[in-house]
Amino acid sequence: MSGGMFLTLGIETSCDDTAFALLEGERRILASVIASQVADHSPFGGVVPELASRKHQEVLLPLLRSVLEKTGVRGRDLSLIAVTAGPGLMGSLLVGVMSAKALSQGWGVPLIGVNHLEGHMFANILADPALVPPFLCLVVSGGHTEIVLMRARGEYLCLGSTRDDAAGEAYDKAAKLLGLGYPGGPQIERMAHGGDEKAFDLPVGLKSSGVVEFSFSGVKTALRSVVQSLTDEGPAKGKLPVPDLCASFQRAITESLLVKLRLAVEQTGVRRVAISGGVAANGALREGLAALGKKLGWAVYLPPKEYCTDNGAMIAAAGYDSYRRGRRTALSFTANPSWEIWER
Numbered sequence: 001m002s003g004g005m006f007l008t009l010g011i012e013t014s015c016d017d018t019a020f021a022l023l024e025g026e027r028r029i030l031a032s033v034i035a036s037q038v039a040d041h042s043p044f045g046g047v048v049p050e051l052a053s054r055k056h057q058e059v060l061l062p063l064l065r066s067v068l069e070k071t072g073v074r075g076r077d078l079s080l081i082a083v084t085a086g087p088g089l090m091g092s093l094l095v096g097v098m099s100a101k102a103l104s105q106g107w108g109v110p111l112i113g114v115n116h117l118e119g120h121m122f123a124n125i126l127a128d129p130a131l132v133p134p135f136l137c138l139v140v141s142g143g144h145t146e147i148v149l150m151r152a153r154g155e156y157l158c159l160g161s162t163r164d165d166a167a168g169e170a171y172d173k174a175a176k177l178l179g180l181g182y183p184g185g186p187q188i189e190r191m192a193h194g195g196d197e198k199a200f201d202l203p204v205g206l207k208s209s210g211v212v213e214f215s216f217s218g219v220k221t222a223l224r225s226v227v228q229s230l231t232d233e234g235p236a237k238g239k240l241p242v243p244d245l246c247a248s249f250q251r252a253i254t255e256s257l258l259v260k261l262r263l264a265v266e267q268t269g270v271r272r273v274a275i276s277g278g279v280a281a282n283g284a285l286r287e288g289l290a291a292l293g294k295k296l297g298w299a300v301y302l303p304p305k306e307y308c309t310d311n312g313a314m315i316a317a318a319g320y321d322s323y324r325r326g327r328r329t330a331l332s333f334t335a336n337p338s339w340e341i342w343e344r
Contacts, residue, residue: 007073008080008323009103010316013096014088014116015143016041016052018059020067021312023320027126031067032313035059042182046172053091060099075107082319085113085329086339087143093335101331112329114319115341116310117144118156120276122318123307131301134270138261140285141277142168142183145214145257147264148342154325156342159264160212167253168279170216174223174249178242188246189282195243197251200226204256212264219252254284258292265298274301281308 005024012019021032037055041047068074083100086093097113104111121137133150136159140146145168146161165173168185175184180191202222205215223245230240265271273293279285286302293300307314 006079006320007077008082008316008320009067009078009109010114010312010314010319011081011083011096011100012116012119012310012312012315013056013060013092014084014086015092015310016047016055017310018056018063019310019312019315020063021316022067022071022073023313023316026320027129027317029126029313030071030073032311033063033066034309034311035063038183045176045182047089049089049091052089053095056092056095060095064103075103075109078107078109080319080323081109081111082114082316082323083111084116084119084315085333086116086336088116088335088337090335090337093337097333097335104331110323110328111331112319112323112327113333114315114322115339116315117146117148118322118341119314119318121148121150121274122321123276123303123311123314124274124301125321126313126317127303127307128301131272131274135272135274135301136261136264136268136270138257138273138275138280139277140167140257140275140279142166142172142185142279144277145216145279147212147260149264149268149270153321154327158342158344159267160214160260162214162216163206164215164217165220167214167216167257168277170220170253171279173220174246177224177227178240178245180242180246183278185279185282188250189284191243192247192250192284193243195241195245195247197247199241199244200248202226202248202252204252204259207256207259210263212260212267214256214260216253216256219249219256223249250282250284254282254288257285258288261289262292262296265296271297272299272301274303276303276308278309281305 172184
């Protein structure tokens with residue numbers, strides 16, 4: 001390809017998706033590919049770390065080759081390689097980081113490590129040029145549930161996070177309890193379409209606490225108690241009303257997220273609100289946030305669903321922005337499964 005274009009290769013291997021993307025400038029996506037491991041982990045009801053690492057190794061080079069062939073870009077044409085360095089599963093992260101280091105040295109291309117959660121926030125910026133700091137972002141996935149204030153690009157304040165499980169983890173555990181597949185979020189959402197969300201009064205954790213914190217242990221325990229009672233006694237014995245249970249559980253999770261987002265807006269005065277992460281693809285959450293934003297006069301930003309789950313484009317976008325701001329990563333850096341970049 002011709003000179004003058006800034007080309008960033010984004011690499012994402014933090015959990016169980018292997019993803020590459022090629023980004024031109026700030027937001028033009030030339031190619032984006034993802035290899036999912038859902039079928040590999042489904043029999044186990046969750047991600048098996050050692051298996052995830054092995055699968056990353058199997059598909060990484062074929063995926064990279066497909067991106068380069070699709071775009072006609074050679075490795076030495078690249079301006080930057082951006083790779084997720086944490087947080088995530090250590091083995092999975094190392095596959096991406098060590099591969100990125102080898103490519104950087106072999107092609108003579110600068111390398112930058114990207115925080116996975118910052119990448120999720122940049123999925124919104126990538127999708128909508130109108131979104132500029134300051135804004136609030138609900139980062140909600142299988143491993144994280146946090147509300148972060150982006151004061152400026154590269155400047156973050158975490159207003160609060162979960163005390164126990166992440167929202168996506170709660171969905172997975174609920175789905176397993178109800179005999180549904182993995183990952184649990186999409187399964188519960190699918191079943192909830194035919195259910196009554198008011199059928200069971202499941203609790204909303206920390207609803208009236210006055211602090212921007214989440215807790216999903218109570219709603220999981222309540223769901224388990226309801227299932228146990230329905231299974232052991234009464235005319236419904238052995239016949240669970242799964243759609244109603246799913247709808248009620250989804251309502252409780254969604255309400256918890258929206259209550260704390262509203263509190264964060266009230267505390268900060270920031271009225272631009274975005275969501276990111278795998279659970280941001282949930283239809284009930286997206287509809288609920290859009291309705292709440294319209295009611296209260298917020299500017300609401302919802303990333304396309306394909307950018308909610310882990311992808312290479314968001315990592316390329318965050319890496320490009322970080323590089324433009326002057327941040328550099330020494331080749332000696334390594335993966336950090338607990339890496340956190342925001343103030344608390």
